[in-house]
Amino acid sequence: MKQLLLATAIATICSYPVQAEVDISGFASVMGGKLTSGTGVALFGLEPTFLANYPTVGVYEDEWTFKPDSKFGLQLTAELTEGLTATAQLVGRGADDFDAGFEWAYLSYVLNEHWTIQAGKKRLPLYYYSDFFDVSYAYLWIRPPADNYTWQIFNYTGVNAQFNYQLSDWSLSGNIYTGREDDAENKLLSEFFGTDPVREIWKDIIGGVLSLNRDWFDFRLTYMTYQNERYSDGIRVIWDGKDTRRGNFAGLSVNIDYNNWLLLSEVNRLTLDGDDYDTYLVSAGYRINKLTPYVSYADFDSEGEMHNTTSVGVRWDFHNSAAFKFQFDDVNDKGVGNNQVAGDSKAITMGVDLVF
């Protein structure tokens, strides 16, 4: 199903060389960093590590590396007929040795001024920054705080309906989506949280997002429910005697951009088989012409796994399409025993984000 949709989208783009105008746009980040100190986790034999990106296992260690946060993306959009477009996005990440793959491939049809239907492969719009996680130019920090963006699945294949209404000065927008994701060898679960290959399936996904904005105020609600199925080394995982478990995710985000002050916040809860996994972040920045210094705090709290990150940094919009960023992160891993993730760490990261 996934391959078929992907193939259809690509074939559709490629087979209209004459009729369709293909727009090419893209983004890139070149970021380098290293640990300044860290404890690692002796229990797992883990050396001092700053886990900057959970899903792709982007880690900084004692030596300088450019892999965890560097990436490039290329988007091709072809307008096929009035209202119908095909879009594909190729993304290569340093954490995957720049092995590029299609992260997005979908057809989009504009029903009317308010509604658009899309089908294909897309990013899950779970958290506020989930669906533009790779487009670092579009947000303040080097990366959305790792403690919040920890989930192993970030794409889905399915159908999405999005809407946009105007109520005087307020804009009401959002989407409703359904689909599934079957990740044959999940990177986070197979490589970081274990050694056996793990096939991770999120199925019967149904979710929605509702956003309310006016010029300086942005409010967003998100909800998603799904069934989780997992195979470890080919053997189906059983949780409390059941071979599937339900996850329900809910989140609220409030962002303010007023008189050069930026206030960003997000609070989320995933309930998985009765256990709560709570995350929140709060960031503040102040824009002084092209410089925006910021501070940020993010927290993850579940039954046993507990960690937080305090960050300070600066974004410098030195060019119309590029920004230089410098960030210092201080991770505090409060988990005990097997509930530790990567231990405490302090790290610096810097580099350039751009769009074209």
Next chain:
Amino acid sequence: MNWFKVMTLTMALIVNAAIAEVAVIVHPSNAVSLDQSEITRLFTGRGATFNNGNKATPFNLAESAPARAHFDSKVLGKSSSQMKAYWSKLVFTGKGTPPKELASDAEVKAAVAADANAIGYIDAAAVDASVKVVGKF
């Protein structure tokens, strides 16, 4: 060194942005009246029709055109960098497409003069009878 660059860039921006006024223009046959929030709505992709229900096709100026930074800051209330970040989020998540960009005041004026649904903006000094001004900022 960096501070020197910041100063230089800031001064360059001030010099570039030194146009007196931008005029928001539509086709002479378009009877619509628009305030700043409606113009903002059309140029940020939050609406695709004029307040009389007719389809609207906005034309943006390229970043190299002096009136662009003036329009972004005076009408939209954002820097050109902020607008680029805003559109990046929409473009790469399939939620929106920015207005088509044209290179100069003359191209925008010609495009608006030729299309009853068009809306654009140019340096107010470049306005002539081929287009109708609906606001100056």
